[in-house]
Structures are given as C-alpha cells and as structure tokens.
Amino acid sequence: MSTPIPRPGQHLPGPPPTVDPARIHAEVDELLAGLDTASAVHDDPTGLGQLPRQAHLLEQAHDVLVQALATVDKI
Template identity: 65%
Template sequence: MSTPIPRPGAHLPGPLQSVDPEKIHSEVDGLLSRLATVEPDPGDEHGIGVIPRKAHILEKAHDVLVEALAAVDKI
C-alpha cells in the first residue's frame, strides 16, 4: 500500500493555470521600466515622495512573480 504524494501547489485555490514565461517577463519589464519615469513632486525638495510610488511598482512586479511561481507549483 502506497500513500499518494501530494503535488506542490495542489492545495492552492483556483483552476490550474498555464505559465507563459514571455508574458511574465514582459509584465515585469513593463513595471520595472515605469520606475525610471517616477518624478518627484515640484514641492518635494528632497525627492522623498518617489519612494512610496516606486515601492508600489516593485510590489506589483513582486506580485506578478509570486503568482507565476504559484502557477508553476500547480502544474
């Protein structure tokens, strides 16, 4: 008698997804390219206001990568 071994990601909700590396790459590249366009507000003397906006963009890129890894685990 053998016990079935659970597949990685089988516990994650949702349908199985396919993973398109080119799509993931282009999404992350698109987000990262936006980092260079973040400009400080005119009244922001030291440019500190750009940090939260850049952090938000980096979080989005991180989310794309995490979702891709979760999808790969389900395959």
C-alpha cells in the same frame, strides 16, 4: 502496489494552469520601466515623494513573480 501521488492543484476544477515566461517578463519589465517615470518628479528635490510610488511598483512586480511561482508549483 504503488499508489499515484496527487500533484498540487490537481483537485482544482478547470484546465491546468500554465505559465507564459514571455508574458511574465513583459509584465515585470513594464512595471520596472515605470520606476523611471516615478523618479522623474521635478518639483521634489529630495526625491522622498517618489519612494511610495516606486515601492508600489516594486510590490506589484513582486506579486507578479510570486503568482507565477505559485502557478508553477501547481503544475
């Protein structure tokens, strides 16, 4: 009598999504490593010019992690 409950993403065509933790770590590590180079601006003594670049890198790292979580939710 029990009816199987469909899993999230089961209705999507194609192979089921997978998550490679090593790839996620590598992408985030690469983005975070860019924070050091973004802060190494010598002609900006206040450091205010580096904030937009650092914010962009952190946003990209956040997007990678959110996408990985969304993929895991579909598995």
